[in-house]
Amino acid sequence: MIxxxxxxxxxxxxxxxxxxxxxxGALDAEVVLVVSSKPNxxxxxxxxxxxxxxxxxxxxxxxxxxxxxxxxxxxxKAAGAQYVVMAGYMRKVGHPLLEAFKDRxxxxxxxxxxxxxxxxxxxxxxxxxxxxxxxxxxxxxxEYDTGPIIAQSAVEVAEDDDLQSxxxxxxxxxxxxxxxxxxxxxxxxxxxxxxxxVCITYE
Ligand code: GAR
Numbered sequence: 001m002i003x004x005x006x007x008x009x010x011x012x013x014x015x016x017x018x019x020x021x022x023x024x025g026a027l028d029a030e031v032v033l034v035v036s037s038k039p040n041x042x043x044x045x046x047x048x049x050x051x052x053x054x055x056x057x058x059x060x061x062x063x064x065x066x067x068x069x070x071x072x073x074x075x076x077k078a079a080g081a082q083y084v085v086m087a088g089y090m091r092k093v094g095h096p097l098l099e100a101f102k103d104r105x106x107x108x109x110x111x112x113x114x115x116x117x118x119x120x121x122x123x124x125x126x127x128x129x130x131x132x133x134x135x136x137x138x139x140x141x142x143e144y145d146t147g148p149i150i151a152q153s154a155v156e157v158a159e160d161d162d163l164q165s166x167x168x169x170x171x172x173x174x175x176x177x178x179x180x181x182x183x184x185x186x187x188x189x190x191x192x193x194x195x196x197x198v199c200i201t202y203e
Contacts, residue, residue: 001028001029001030001186002028002029002030002082002083002182002185002186003029003030003032003079003080003081003082003083004018004029004030004031004032004081004082004083004084004085004182005031005032005033005034005035005076005079005081005083005084005085006018006031006033006034006035006047006084006085006087007034007035007036007037007072007084007085007086007087007089007091007093008034008035008036008037008041008043008044008087008088008089009036009037009038009041009043009088009089009090009091010038010041010042010043010088010090011041011042011043011088012034012041012042012043012044012045012046012047012087012088013088013171013174013175014087014088014108014174014175014178015031015034015043015046015047015087015088016043016046016175017174017175017176017178017179018031018085018087018178018179018182019031019046019047019050019052020179021179021182021183023050026179026183027179027182027183027186028183028186028187029182029183029186031047031050031052032052032053032079032080032081033052033053033054033055033075033076033079033081034047034052034053034054034055035054035055035056035057035072035075035076036054036055036056036057037057037062037089037090037091038056039056039057039058041056043087043088044056053079055072055075057071057072062091065091065092065094066094066095066096068091069093069094069095069096069097070096072097073096073097073100073101076097076100076101077100081101082104083101083104083105083106083182083185084097084101084104084105084106085105085106085107085108085178085182086105086106086107086108086140087108087178088108089107090119092144093105093140094142095142098140098141098142103139103192104139105139105140106137106138106139106140106150106181106182106185107137107138107139107140107145107147108135108136108137108174108177108178109121109135109136109137109138109145110122110135110170110171110174111124111125111133111134111135111136112132112133112134112135112136112152112154113136113138113145113146113149113152114145114146115130115133116128116133117144117145117146118144118145121133122163122166122167122170123163125157125166126157126161126163126166130157131156131157132154132155132156132157133154133155133157133166133170134152134153134154134155134170134173135152135153135155135170135173135174135177136149136151136152137149137150137151137152137177137178137181138150138198139192139198148192148196148197148198149198150181150184150185150190150198150200151177151180151181151184151200152177153173153176153177155169155170155173184200189201189202
């Protein structure tokens with residue numbers, strides 16, 4: 001059993017996928033705190049419904065991002081979190097949080113990194129006309145969307161896709177890949193080698 005802190009900014013469907021997987025037993029984890037960078041994020045409602053403690057930060061709290069990260073790290077530690085999952089957290093996570101949870105901050109990105117990094121991974125891939133895109137789960141580091149890749153899942157772009165239909169398939173893929181990847185971490189199968197690549201051991 002691992003204890004997770006989850007960072008969100010929006011609708012929290014990935015948070016929901018994590019909660020559902022813990023409840024079904026597919027993910028041996030407990031979400032101990034949900035932190036939102038927006039007080040009106042719907043993900044906070046999901047957390048309340050699941051009985052998970054929450055903390056919401058206002059825009060003012062991020063005037064100094066370092067102070068915000070120190071506060072978030074303190075609250076996550078106090079809640080007993082061992083890993084931090086950025087599940088649609090649209091803020092950069094900085095040094096204080098990355099240091100407090102060294103190689104234990106996990107991000108989900110809606111494209112096949114290193115392609116289409118940034119805040120609009122799905123739309124940027126769609127606009128580029130790629131035939132294949134997907135989802136990446138990776139460890140976060142100080143540079144946005146560049147940390148060691150843990151798992152990826154490909155999603156084909158169909159001829160008749162529009163942005164909405166592609167988004168729907170990307171999200172559905174995320175909701176499978178993220179809990180599965182967290183379960184690999186819970187089972188102690190995920191490590192980072194000397195060249196900063198992720199190794200996964202299977203039986
Ligand atoms: C997800 O698609 C996630 O991959 C993306 O935000 C969405 C959040 O949805 N994150 C990024 O783009 C980070 N660069 P959710 O709030 O419903 O989980």
